[in-house]
Amino acid sequence: MIMEVLPKRPEIQRGESMSSYIYRLSELNHYPNISTISAIIRATTTQINNSELSTESITELGKLVMKKPEEFYNHISLKTSGRIPQYMSKTIIQRNKVKFCPVCIQEKYFHKIHWTLLPLNMCNIHDIMLIDSCASCNRDISAKAFHSGECPNCCNSFTKSTLVLPYNKMYLESQKELFKLIFEGGSTLPFKFSIDEYLKLAHCSLYLLEGLPDFLGCRQLISSFYNRDGKKQCSSGISNAFANVFWMYNNFPENYNMVLSKFFEIKSGQVMYMHKANYERMFENERFRPIRDTYCSFVIKKIDAGEIRRDFSIFKTSPELLEKRNFVRKEEARTITGVSNDKLLKIARSGSLKILVKEGGKGKYLINRNSLNKAITSEHALLTKREVGLLLGIHVTSVEALITSGMLTPICSNTRQYAVFDVLEVDNILKEFRGKVSNQNVVGTPFRQLIYGYNKFSLSIIKILEFTRRGLLNPFCMSGFGTLADNLYLESEVIECISLLRNDRQEKRGYYFAEVCTLLRIGEKGLHAVLKKHQINADLTIYFADGRKKRYFKCNTVDKIRYCIEKKKAN
Ligand SMILES: [Zn+2]
Ligand SMILES: [Zn+2]
Incomplete structure (x- = not known):
């Protein structure tokens, strides 16, 4: 079918949906239905009913009515035009049925594009609720039925619908703000979120709100998941849920905390975990940081009170948040500190842990983090x-x-x-006692060799440290991070120390047998003979386990021996 231009070419109304325009166009040009135009612009009836027209279809339509396709852009589906993100379109765009403002259609009978938005259920001009089913028989209203002006089932005229006012001021305000945000750009919504951000916020928040009592005073429970349990898309439910989202971030953080309290009070088990995990997904976006912080401090308080467990998905992505808690579970204390249960129990018994015993729980108790850290630190020290x-x-x-x-x-x-x-x-x-770092290429005796190699000179570790303290030994090393084993000692200093030790010993304990020989210039046999002849005994004899013995001769004894030797020489 080729048709250059339609004889009747009406102007598209402000805010009119493409669907509405095509129905009016067909009627004005006396077509029995929309199928003629549908064929020309190559769009299906469903696409037309939902205003989901492609650029090609719009271009074809433009030719029919002698208009530029750009004129239609604001009239196609919010989903097709990309004004609503794809992940949200299923939740918030109404398809295959229509709702309308009964006063608007009395003024001029056409369908508006923003009525396709499920969360918007109020006319922003007349401040009355939109109608989404036949007032008489309660059937859904199709685009075709709407444009015929009456219900195909009961012949009720749509212009004769009863007017319903929004149920409270907060709801009204939320509807106005949502309209402003999506259709007028710019809004006074909390945190100055953009459309995308606000829809993301709402999308995630709906998980928290789902199934909770309405915070705005509506008697129904909050419900926005239409596509489960055979539920139909329900504009009043979703708009209520959105109003609750609006309320939730108003008066921040008081209302927000109320929602969280209710959430943890009412939901439990798998549902709770699934819903909160879905909610926490929004925190991937940094724009929600202030909300995230409030959420985390709330959750931490709950964990501290032992009311919820710590395995929140939020802590998997930001484990540092867990550090903010005041209390930890006993199983957790083990993981955190790496200390065994037995030891933890011992520490607990020593009375150094602050413990909060949970009422009702068998063996359930929480440990104060500070006291745990303190106890563990002192234990580690x-x-x-x-x-x-x-x-x-x-x-x-x-x-x-x-x-x-x-x-x-x-x-x-x-x-x-x-x-x-x-x-x-x-x-x-x-x-x-660690050696000073030396870059010079000096040869030194290693610490271990000093202890084991010079042990017979009584150079024990204590003596080495004492000499170091007195400044007689000045150890050095190659790196500043070693242990005493990395210390190196100067040979000359070591010899000096050994001689000091010897003098010290000679003074205190006396001279060795061999030393007496050297001192008196007499052979071992000779000395033995002198000692025997004059019956001189060592001042001290130490017997070793292997049978050896060590004799010490004090100064006056050595003098006595010298006297005997000289007397013998004189004879
Ligand atoms: Zn209206
Ligand atoms: Zn009806």
Whole structure:
């Protein structure tokens, strides 16, 4: 069928839907129905009824009525034009049936594009509720029926509908704001959200609100999921739900917290988890940060009170939020601290944990985070003997030597069987005795070699540390992060120290047998003979386990021996 231009070419009305225009166009040009135009512009009846016209169809239509296709852009479906994001179009765009304002159609009978929006159920001009079913027989109204002017079932005229006022002021306000946002651009909605942002907010918030009592005082429960359980698209339900979304973010955060309280009070189990997970999805968008913060602090309070568990999806993406809680569950305390249940129990028994026992729960209790951290930190600050050895880079027997010398103080902890040591004390030892970093290529004797190689000279770890403290040994090392085992010592300093030790010993304990020989220039046999002849005994004899013995001769004894030898020479 080829037709250049239609004889009657009406103007499209302000806000009129494409569907309405095509029905009027067909009627004015005396077509029995819309199928003629439908064929010319290559659009199906369903597409026309829902104003879902492609650019090609609009271009063809433009030719028929001698108009530019741009004139029709604001009149096609909000879904087709992309003014409403795809994920939302199913929830908020009415298809295959119409609703209308009974006063608007009395003034001029045509269908408006914004009536296709399910959340809008009020005429923004007349402030009355839209009609979405026959007032007489309650049947749905198709686009075709609407344009015929009366119900095909009961012949009720649509212009004779009863007027219904919005049920309260908040609802009215929410409807006006929604209209402004979507059709006029710019709104005074909370947080100055854009259309996309607000629809995202609403879409996610509907999960929280679903099934809760209406916060605006409507007697029905909030319900926006029309496509389940055979429910039909219901404009009054969805617009109520949207009004609740509007209310929820008004007077922020008081109303918001009320919704959250109700949500956790009423919903439970799988439904609760599913709904909150869907709600939390919106927090992926940074624009919702202030809401997210409020949501999190609310949830944290609930977890602190032991009313909900911590496995909220929000914490999976932002685990740092969990740090804000004051209380943790006992199972959680284990994961957080890495401390075993037994040990936790011991710490708890020692009385250093603040515990909140949940009423009614068997063995359910919450642990105050601060007290837990404190207890764990002090627990971690205590080292075992073996750990001290590892930290200092010395053998356990050397650690014992440190304890005996009083350099290291053992602590008795009520949660441990063995003595433990303060990490600070160990750290101080390391700081004091660790070698200075040296870049010079100096050869030094390693710490271990000093202990084991010079042990016979009584150069014990304690002596090494004492000499270091006195400034006689000046250890150095290659990096500043090593242990004592990484210390290197200058040979000359070591020899000096050994001789000091010897002098010290000679003074205190006396001279060795061999030393007396050297000192008096006499052979071992000779000395033995002198001692035997004059019955001189060593001042001190130490017997070793392997049968050896060590004799010490004090100064006056050595003098006595010298006197005997010289007397013998004189004879
Ligand atoms: Zn109206
Ligand atoms: Zn009817």
